[in-house]
Amino acid sequence: MIYIFHMIDKPNQAALRQQMRPEHKAYLAQMSDRIAFAGPLTDEQGQMVGSLLAIDFESRDDAQQWLNQEPFTQAGIYGEVRIDGFMNLWPQKMGFPPQK
Numbered sequence: 001m002i003y004i005f006h007m008i009d010k011p012n013q014a015a016l017r018q019q020m021r022p023e024h025k026a027y028l029a030q031m032s033d034r035i036a037f038a039g040p041l042t043d044e045q046g047q048m049v050g051s052l053l054a055i056d057f058e059s060r061d062d063a064q065q066w067l068n069q070e071p072f073t074q075a076g077i078y079g080e081v082r083i084d085g086f087m088n089l090w091p092q093k094m095g096f097p098p099q100k
Helices: 014-029 060-069
Strands: 002-009 035-042 048-056 078-086
Touching: 002 035, 002 060, 014 048, 048 078, 060 078
Parallel strands: none
Antiparallel strands: 002 048, 002 078, 035 048
C-alpha cells in the first residue's frame, strides 16, 4: 500500500534542512523504485515548510520504521508528522513533469 507522509517542519529549520539534505536525498534514493512522489511543501513565498512523500510499503509499521531512520526525522526537523494509507483512484495528469 502507498503511505503518505505529511511532515511539517518546526520553526526556523531552513539551515538544518539544507545541511541534512544530502543525507535525506541519499536515504530517499534507496527507495526510488517504491516512491510514487516526493518533495518539499512550501509556503506562499516558496520557502520550504515541510515534506510530502508517497511511498509503497508492506505495512504501516514498515512505513513508521523507515521514517524513524529518515535523516530529517533523526535531526529533529519535523514538528508534526502524519502517516496515512493512500489509494490512488485518479490518473495523474498534472504536477508531474516528464522524466528526463
